[in-house]
Amino acid sequence: MDSLKLSAVEKVEMIKNGKLKAVDNIKGFLEMIEKDNHKGKKINAVLVVNDKAIEEAKRVDEKVKSGKKVGRLAGLGIIVKANICVKNLETSCASLTLKDWKAPYDASVIKRIRDEDGIILGMANMDEFACGGSGETSAFGPTKNPVKLDLIPGGSSSGSTASVAAGFCDLALGSDTGGSIRNPASHCGVVGLKPSYGFVSRYGLIDLSMSLDQIGVLSKSVEDNALLLDVIKGRDVRDPISHTYDSRIKVSRLGKINIGVMKPVSTKPVQDLIDKKIDEFCKKYKLEKKNVDIKYIDLAVQTYYPLVYVELFSGTRKFDGRRFGVKIEEGAGPELLRRILGGSEITREEYHGRYYSKALQVKEIIKKEFERVFREVDCIIIPTCPGLPWKIGESMSVEEVYAYDALTIPANLGEICAITLPAGQVSGVPVGIQVLCGKGQDSKLLSIAKMIEDLK
Numbered sequence: 001m002d003s004l005k006l007s008a009v010e011k012v013e014m015i016k017n018g019k020l021k022a023v024d025n026i027k028g029f030l031e032m033i034e035k036d037n038h039k040g041k042k043i044n045a046v047l048v049v050n051d052k053a054i055e056e057a058k059r060v061d062e063k064v065k066s067g068k069k070v071g072r073l074a075g076l077g078i079i080v081k082a083n084i085c086v087k088n089l090e091t092s093c094a095s096l097t098l099k100d101w102k103a104p105y106d107a108s109v110i111k112r113i114r115d116e117d118g119i120i121l122g123m124a125n126m127d128e129f130a131c132g133g134s135g136e137t138s139a140f141g142p143t144k145n146p147v148k149l150d151l152i153p154g155g156s157s158s159g160s161t162a163s164v165a166a167g168f169c170d171l172a173l174g175s176d177t178g179g180s181i182r183n184p185a186s187h188c189g190v191v192g193l194k195p196s197y198g199f200v201s202r203y204g205l206i207d208l209s210m211s212l213d214q215i216g217v218l219s220k221s222v223e224d225n226a227l228l229l230d231v232i233k234g235r236d237v238r239d240p241i242s243h244t245y246d247s248r249i250k251v252s253r254l255g256k257i258n259i260g261v262m263k264p265v266s267t268k269p270v271q272d273l274i275d276k277k278i279d280e281f282c283k284k285y286k287l288e289k290k291n292v293d294i295k296y297i298d299l300a301v302q303t304y305y306p307l308v309y310v311e312l313f314s315g316t317r318k319f320d321g322r323r324f325g326v327k328i329e330e331g332a333g334p335e336l337l338r339r340i341l342g343g344s345e346i347t348r349e350e351y352h353g354r355y356y357s358k359a360l361q362v363k364e365i366i367k368k369e370f371e372r373v374f375r376e377v378d379c380i381i382i383p384t385c386p387g388l389p390w391k392i393g394e395s396m397s398v399e400e401v402y403a404y405d406a407l408t409i410p411a412n413l414g415e416i417c418a419i420t421l422p423a424g425q426v427s428g429v430p431v432g433i434q435v436l437c438g439k440g441q442d443s444k445l446l447s448i449a450k451m452i453e454d455l456k
């Protein structure tokens, strides 16, 4: 039996029943990584492998054998974005600034995974300090899109996503500040969830923008996604904004729901594919479609970047070369440096009250707009990205790259949850459909996503 083809949900059951050995599951992934990460297809999704993974898997098998209770993630292989601290593994943020820096502790999400017998396989490549949308700003070289090797996988959770798509792991963790889970998931044909703001603890995440960041899950299916979200979610005293919205994530078939749709927002082939999918969805479940309009959503990109520049500048002052790695201004690549210098400029005394506080005000307005619309509809469905992934190395202006986040940023500004799942392909390239639900409605979001997934 080819265990690589099973879903995470199926595998856990088999591992618990002793029908599949955790060790074999983990070995299978390590072999795949060995074959195609730096060699073979040279996907470059994984920066570091956990050399204790097999030992940890053996402990799970022993537990099973001796009849002890095993956790909900028993023996599953999980890859972690390199900005989430994993004790004794290089948490480099794919930057020369933190090259070789090993985290001295586990992030809360990692602790929760280990408590449920999940196995950390290694650390994933990413855009440097999560700044980017293509995976190309990594100091350790770009990640390839496993579906089409000459294309970008999207970013910034490029390696986590490519790892899922390439069969290097069962599940992966990413972070999403303006789309970094959803954008690559869309381009690599996998499921990517950005939970509501505060749904998952961020203790141990090296932040990009504290007002927007969320840790979330990349997976092959909606149910697999829900499995890991259920483990990592909920209040953590170490992250004051975290909150328990749901005691248990429930993915169920919903009855009558109203679908919000918006005016076309993507290039034609992508938009046409999504429109078709929405119609199919409404027809199959006899659902109503309603046009909605989020006012000021056209200002999302302009609102997002001042927030990110300022909060990144402030959050990285600790990387002054004394306690961690080298001084960030010396270790940073061009995009990270642009944001740090931009952030220091915007926060100058004479600009007080101008850029950052204005952006926070617009964020609040957009948040209220979503609250208003979610009183009328259960979800909004739009494309995940405005177009198709470009070729690795293709020259793109900063404005073009920033504008590419226009459809994912609004969910971060609104603090709501959003998921992308595969909708089909255009010229052999995967295209993701994005579902958005109100803050704290992550179970409902996953349920709607599962209904769309079942259309196949």
Ligand code: GLN
Pocket (backbone or CB within 6 Å): 130, 131, 132, 133, 155, 156, 175, 176, 177, 178, 179, 180, 181, 208, 308, 405
């Ligand atoms: N592409 C966006 C940016 O560069 C999103 C990044 C993210 O979500 N971490 O900021």
